Amino acid sequence: MITTWPSPAKLNLFLYITGQRADGYHELQTLFQFLDFGDTLTIEATQRGALTLHTPFAEVEDENNLILRAARLLKTTALADQRIDASAGAGFSIEKRIPMGGGLGGGSSNAATVLVALNRLWQCGYSAETLAALGLQLGADVPVFIDGHAAFAEGVGERLYPASPPEKWYLVAHPGVSIPTPAVFGDHDLTRDTPRRSLNQLMDEPWHNDCEAVVRKRFRKVDELLVWLLEYAPSRLTGTGACVFAEFDTEEAARRVLELAPEWITAFVARGMNISPLQKRLSE
Numbered sequence: 093m094i095t096t097w098p099s100p101a102k103l104n105l106f107l108y109i110t111g112q113r114a115d116g117y118h119e120l121q122t123l124f125q126f127l128d129f130g131d132t133l134t135i136e137a138t139q140r141g142a143l144t145l146h147t148p149f150a151e152v153e154d155e156n157n158l159i160l161r162a163a164r165l166l167k168t169t170a171l172a173d174q175r176i177d178a179s180a181g182a183g184f185s186i187e188k189r190i191p192m193g194g195g196l197g198g199g200s201s202n203a204a205t206v207l208v209a210l211n212r213l214w215q216c217g218y219s220a221e222t223l224a225a226l227g228l229q230l231g232a233d234v235p236v237f238i239d240g241h242a243a244f245a246e247g248v249g250e251r252l253y254p255a256s257p258p259e260k261w262y263l264v265a266h267p268g269v270s271i272p273t274p275a276v277f278g279d280h281d282l283t284r285d286t287p288r289r290s291l292n293q294l295m296d297e298p299w300h301n302d303c304e305a306v307v308r309k310r311f312r313k314v315d316e317l318l319v320w321l322l323e324y325a326p327s328r329l330t331g332t333g334a335c336v337f338a339e340f341d342t343e344e345a346a347r348r349v350l351e352l353a354p355e356w357i358t359a360f361v362a363r364g365m366n367i368s369p370l371q372k373r374l375s376e
């Protein structure tokens with residue numbers, strides 16, 4: 093049977109770096125919200141054993157593709173736990189809409205969707221907590237996509253607390269550059285000592301992203317994009333970039349600005365969602 097699954101994008105509505113662990117990873121306080129915009133995965137569970145991506149990416153070898161890495165991880169784990177046998181297989185196709193390396197979490201979201209969907213299709217019976225722990229091995233943002241609820245995250249993103257920020261409309265814009273996460277975390281000028289605050293305190297204060305200054309300094313296009321957007325609405329970076337978002341109370345207001353966007357800007361309008369489209373699909 094062929095099934096289709098949403099794989100939504102996320103925004104980091106704020107992102108603060110509060111320290112650095114001994115292993116070099118940065119301690120964050122961040123607020124995740126999903127978008128009603130994302131990729132669509134088509135998955136066919138088979139009994140032929142193989143895990144196949146029918147729509148390979150030009151930019152990513154199959155071996156490194158998070159779709160197949162997530163599928164392999166679930167298969168290995170479920171085989172060891174004797175929840176499936178070696179004949180469990182799957183074929184994947186994806187309609188990719190989320191720009192890669194954009195800070196919109198596309199790769200992590202694809203991994204989460206694959207774990208959740210195969211858990212259902214292969215009837216592995218793992219809880220969301222177990223899937224999230226597995227997903228964390230693939231990327232810090234995978235657990236929030238599995239959990240499916242907007243969340244305040246601490247640590248490197250593994251401690252999640254459900255949150256319900258306003259579901260605003262966003263103009264999300266891509267400056268045409270891809271920014272690798274390590275380039276930002278490795279920058280000497282990065283702010284790494286923002287004091288830790290409670291969620292209540294954070295919700296009451298204006299929101300920022302500690303990566304923004306470094307990204308604006310290193311990538312002129314991101315700076316130009318923010319200068320342009322800030323004329324119209326509060327705007328900032330998501331994740332470690334490259335995408336930025338401007339927030340609006342209505343879709344019409346966001347679309348009016350979209351129409352004014354200069355040609356070099358690729359942008360779309362989407363709504364913030366506190367329950368992810370994947371979560372909604374699961375409860376259908």
Ligand SMILES: C[C@@](CO)(OP(=O)(O)O)[C@H](O)COP(=O)(O)OP(=O)(O)OC[C@H]1O[C@@H](n2ccc(N)nc2=O)[C@H](O)[C@@H]1O
Pocket residue numbers: 104116117118119120122194195196197230231232233247248249273274277330331332333
């Ligand atoms: C900071 C966030 C916020 O959403 O950025 P985006 O990737 O979405 O832009 C994520 O948590 C990113 O997590 P994740 O996507 O797993 O990071 P990776 O690409 O695996 O990290 C690449 C490298 O960045 C550094 N890194 C990453 C996360 C972190 N909290 N501290 C770090 O220092 C590490 O050197 C790591 O090896």
Ligand SMILES: Nc1ncnc2c1ncn2[C@@H]1O[C@H](COP(=O)(O)OP(=O)(O)O)[C@@H](O)[C@H]1O
Pocket residue numbers: 151152156157158159190191192193194195196197198199200201202273331333334
């Ligand atoms: N299925 C996938 N979708 C997107 N990126 C993937 C995928 N598999 C592996 N990657 C790699 O992960 C990197 C980060 O991707 P992504 O999660 O979309 O961006 P970000 O971490 O900036 O939000 C990409 O640049 C790409 O090399």
